[in-house]
Amino acid sequence: MNRRLLRGALTLAVMLAIAERCPAPIIFRPGEGWTYEPVGSEGAKWVRKRAKDQLQVAQDAFDHREYKLSLKAARRVVKVWPLSDYAGPAQYLIGRCYEERKMDERAFKEYQTALLRYPKLPNYDDLLKRQYAIASRFLGGQWFKLWGYIPFFPSMEKTAKLFEQVAHNGPYNETGPKAQMDIGTAREKQKDYPQAVKAYEKAADRYHDRPEVAADALFRAGMAWDKQAKRAEYDQSIAKASIEDFQDFSALYPTDPRVPQTQEIIASLRVEQARGAYETARFYEHYKRWQGALVYYNEVLLKDPKSPFAQFARERIEKLKPRAEKQREQLAEYEKKLRAATKAAATNAPPELPAKK
Secondary structure: OHHHHHHHHHHHHHHHHHHHHOOOOEEEEOOOEEEEOOOOOOHHHHOOOOHHHHHHHHHHHHHOOOHHHHHHHHHHHHHHOOOOOOHHHHHHHHHHHHHHOOOHHHHHHHHHHHHHHOOOOOOHHHHHHHHHHHHHHHHOOOOEEEOOOEEEEOOHHHHHHHHHHHHHHOOOOOHHHHHHHHHHHHHHHOOOHHHHHHHHHHHHHHOOOOHHHHHHHHHHHHHHHHHHHOOOOOOOHHHHHHHHHHHHHHHHOOOOOOHHHHHHHHHHHHHHHHHHHHHHHHHHHHOOOHHHHHHHHHHHHHHOOOOOOHHHHHHHHHHHHHHHHHHHHHHHHHHHHHHHHHHHHHHOOOOOOOOOO
């Protein structure tokens, strides 16, 4: 028993000695909550009683690349003095700290908070530029991080959404047109060409008074449709959409140096349309649907009479015309007999029974 008491007394004495020598790492401040103060740190020396002074601590720490201390001091400004003139700059500094620590997703979110809560910040444009720069890094292949720390994978879906936010924040700012165009670029990297076209066409409409932006947007919309057309076997509406965008581009910006290129692409797309019609005609011919085959062989000639498929289409049209006519006559005869049978059945139908009273 005496030994147990002695051990207990010694243990208690050691714990008290350690507690007296080592400052508590967890500090509670009224109105702020709990904060962590590492052993050996300056503790409360970074705390100030005025928002201006607290922001200065954060800025000085940032200038000396003490980003953790800067982050802590800036957060205190926002939390303790949220309505002061210093809260906005402090929120901006929070984003800068995360960006310097290579935590781009978190930095983007903190910048967004600054834009929403403090829209009158004098460096609003700089915030937009920083958000755009972050999104551009992800567009270049930078990996997103799991839980903000573990590199996980690049994502064009997430990247497009970042650019959408930038474009929404400042549609007519310097970053707006670039962000809207980069939405399309991200979607193209996903091979989601319809969404890419949607982004480009939105840019063309929104910035129609900026020819350099609108022209590039229309051209890239046509190119995106062209990429989609090359992947589509029978959906020739894609090629049609691409042709229409290129025609609009050529008509609106005839002096653009890319016009000759668009004419070449239009010619190739017409060949693609002819090929699609040809393949469809072959399909109908395979199943002996001569009239349907004739329709699509004629479509080959309408789409591009000079295409490699045109001569074969002409030959098939001449050969299938008699068969199509005979098939049409057979169908007409069948319909005639069907109508006669229907009429006879109606004439010979039993009289209706009187309804029960």
